[in-house]
Amino acid sequence: MGKKIGILALQGALEEHEAAIRTAAEALDIDVSTVRINRTSQLSDIDAVVLPGGESTSMKSIGRKLGLFEPLAEKIRDGMPAFGTCAGAILLAKEVRRKKGEPITTGVMPILDMVIIRNGYGRQRESFEVPLSVPELDLELDGVFIRAPIIEKVEDGVKVLATFEDQPVLVEQENVLASTFHPELSNTTAIHKYFLKKIL
Numbered sequence: 001m002g003k004k005i006g007i008l009a010l011q012g013a014l015e016e017h018e019a020a021i022r023t024a025a026e027a028l029d030i031d032v033s034t035v036r037i038n039r040t041s042q043l044s045d046i047d048a049v050v051l052p053g054g055e056s057t058s059m060k061s062i063g064r065k066l067g068l069f070e071p072l073a074e075k076i077r078d079g080m081p082a083f084g085t086c087a088g089a090i091l092l093a094k095e096v097r098r099k100k101g102e103p104i105t106t107g108v109m110p111i112l113d114m115v116i117i118r119n120g121y122g123r124q125r126e127s128f129e130v131p132l133s134v135p136e137l138d139l140e141l142d143g144v145f146i147r148a149p150i151i152e153k154v155e156d157g158v159k160v161l162a163t164f165e166d167q168p169v170l171v172e173q174e175n176v177l178a179s180t181f182h183p184e185l186s187n188t189t190a191i192h193k194y195f196l197k198k199i200l
Contacts, residue, residue, distance in 0.1 A: 002031035003199045006046035008072075008088070009036035010062045011054025016184040017085075017192075021050070024192040032196065040071050048081040048199050051088025053146065053182055056118055059087055060108050073109040081175045081198035082111075089178035090116055090149050097152065112173050113155035120150025120180075132181070134162045134170060134191075141188050143169060143181040151180060 007017055018034045025032035035042060037049065049072065063069050069091075076082045076092075084092040094110040097103070097117045104115060121128075132143035143164065151168040154160060162170035162179075170179045170191070175198060183191040 002033055003047040004045055005032060005034045005196075005199075006037040006042065006049040007034055008049060008051045008059075008063070008068070009038045010059045011052070011087070013052050013182065013184050016182075017050050017052050020184045020189045020192040021196070024189040024196050027189070027193055028196055028200075030196065030200065032199075037068070037072075038066060040067055043068075043071055043075060046080070048195070049076070049083070050195075051082065051084040051091055052184070053086030053088060056087040056090040056149075059091065063091075063108070069109050073111060076109070076111055076176065079175050081195065082177070083192075083195045084112075084176070084178040085182055085184065086146065086148055086180060089151075089180055090118055092176060092178055093151075100150075112171070112176055112178055113157050114151050114168075114171065115153040116180075117150045117152050119147050120152075121145055121148045130164060132162050132164060132169065136161050137190060137194055139188070139190050141183070141186045141190065144185040145181045148180045 091108045092112045093107040093114050093116040095104045095115040096107050127146040129144050159172045160168040177195050
């Protein structure tokens, strides 16, 4: 029976994630479909979830109005694989700063043991693309950073898979994967493939 990947449909690069998941699933020769999640009733049917980028404050407001975050967080804590990219990583962080040096607040779905700074690299005009290395996956890829957050600190349970300027940009903690860049916009679907292996 095929696996169903939910994509949190509040904002963000939904089509690009859907395309990356399709390509990654074909490469792994597994039966996977995607569904855009915007209702709590859909959560019982999914095997994993992708939390895409977007504007984290808007996503937080919309998601709370829809009552999505608490039941989704419960499923993730119970072991459902989750992949947060950019704003999605902010939603999953236990602790968040609005800007460098500002007070820490508790995250929306405080799951990942890390402190993250919203828009840590600056505004839209400070967006950039750099080559990244992921030694664990024997992977080189283009990292696309768009109004990207900075992972300021990770706890011992968080595995750092890639860094940029000595800051973590791709991390993993048990069933959760998070990136501050946009792998769905990169030159490879290898990270989506790595994520899909969590549902096999």
